[in-house]
Amino acid sequence: MNALAIDNLDISYGDSKVTHGIGFNVAEGESFALVGESGSGKTTVLKAIAGMAKSWTGSISVFGEQRTHGIDRGFARQCQMVFQDPYGSLHPRKTVDATLSEPMAIHGMGDSGARVDEVMQSVGLDRRFRFRFPHQLSGGQRQRVAIARALILKPRLLLLDEPTSALDVSVQAEILNLLKRLRREQGLTYLMVTHNLPVVSFLCDRLAVMRHGRVVEIADVGQLKRGEMQDPYSRELTRFSAAHPQT
Ligand SMILES: Nc1ncnc2c1ncn2[C@@H]1O[C@H](COP(=O)(O)OP(=O)(O)OP(=O)(O)O)[C@@H](O)[C@H]1O
Numbered sequence: 001m002n003a004l005a006i007d008n009l010d011i012s013y014g015d016s017k018v019t020h021g022i023g024f025n026v027a028e029g030e031s032f033a034l035v036g037e038s039g040s041g042k043t044t045v046l047k048a049i050a051g052m053a054k055s056w057t058g059s060i061s062v063f064g065e066q067r068t069h070g071i072d073r074g075f076a077r078q079c080q081m082v083f084q085d086p087y088g089s090l091h092p093r094k095t096v097d098a099t100l101s102e103p104m105a106i107h108g109m110g111d112s113g114a115r116v117d118e119v120m121q122s123v124g125l126d127r128r129f130r131f132r133f134p135h136q137l138s139g140g141q142r143q144r145v146a147i148a149r150a151l152i153l154k155p156r157l158l159l160l161d162e163p164t165s166a167l168d169v170s171v172q173a174e175i176l177n178l179l180k181r182l183r184r185e186q187g188l189t190y191l192m193v194t195h196n197l198p199v200v201s202f203l204c205d206r207l208a209v210m211r212h213g214r215v216v217e218i219a220d221v222g223q224l225k226r227g228e229m230q231d232p233y234s235r236e237l238t239r240f241s242a243a244h245p246q247t
Helices: 042-050 073-078 096-106 112-122 139-151 169-186 197-203 221-225 232-243
Strands: 002-013 022-027 031-036 056-062 079-082 157-161 189-193 206-211 214-220
Touching: 002 042, 002 189, 022 189, 022 214, 031 042, 031 197, 031 232, 042 056, 042 079, 042 157, 042 189, 073 079, 079 139, 096 112, 096 139, 112 139, 112 169, 139 169, 169 189, 169 197, 189 197, 197 221, 197 232, 206 221, 206 232, 214 221, 214 232
Parallel strands: 031 189, 031 206, 079 157, 157 189
Antiparallel strands: 002 022, 002 056, 206 214
16 A cells, blocks of 8 residues: 555645645655755645645545545544754753653543653653753754654654754764664654755665656666666756765
């Protein structure tokens, strides 16, 4: 089954249409990247799937269920988003414990204490951080909390919006390794926006290249690694990445 099926997706902000006829599928257990030009609508696609960009036409289906435009609690248990900036995405006056317990209370799930313990352990956060506030944590620890919060309801699909780009170089690899391990251990499916092609090679199976609000190419990561992308813009992107290696 596909974890995600996107068809003919047009997303607008007010009168301005940002994406045009986006279509791609992500298989269950697959890790799929959206790359491409800045402003081409990558984050907007994630937001539409997550219910944060409301004005869209076309079809979004998650594990075979059509996404509606409204708030959908059942959907939140299937799919969660992790944002680029863990400092901005965590509530400054909530402890790690409160941040992780709250979604469980909202969804009426019992025994949050044990689940908070379990999820903190799975993302490599020591117990002593449980009652700390975001400003008392490092950037990498904050991103672990953000990933833990995304996982607390046991979703099967994670939407990752540049999950390492706001972190120090030395911490990026730790978080990428964590994401790789979590996917393997929990059978997760990832849809990830990134500017970093080496990250795509490390963590993803396939990628879609976006430009001007359209998907110009969908390829296997093997094609990316072998320099066998077809579209001229994709080739330009790969050449640029090779000439300006990121960490
Ligand atoms: N809330 C908003 N209201 C109006 N326009 C927006 C809003 N958010 C994004 N946009 C516009 O939508 C377009 C796509 O933005 P989006 O953030 O999806 O691009 P992106 O491909 O993720 O870019 P980047 O790689 O720079 O993060 C841009 O032109 C942006 O200015």
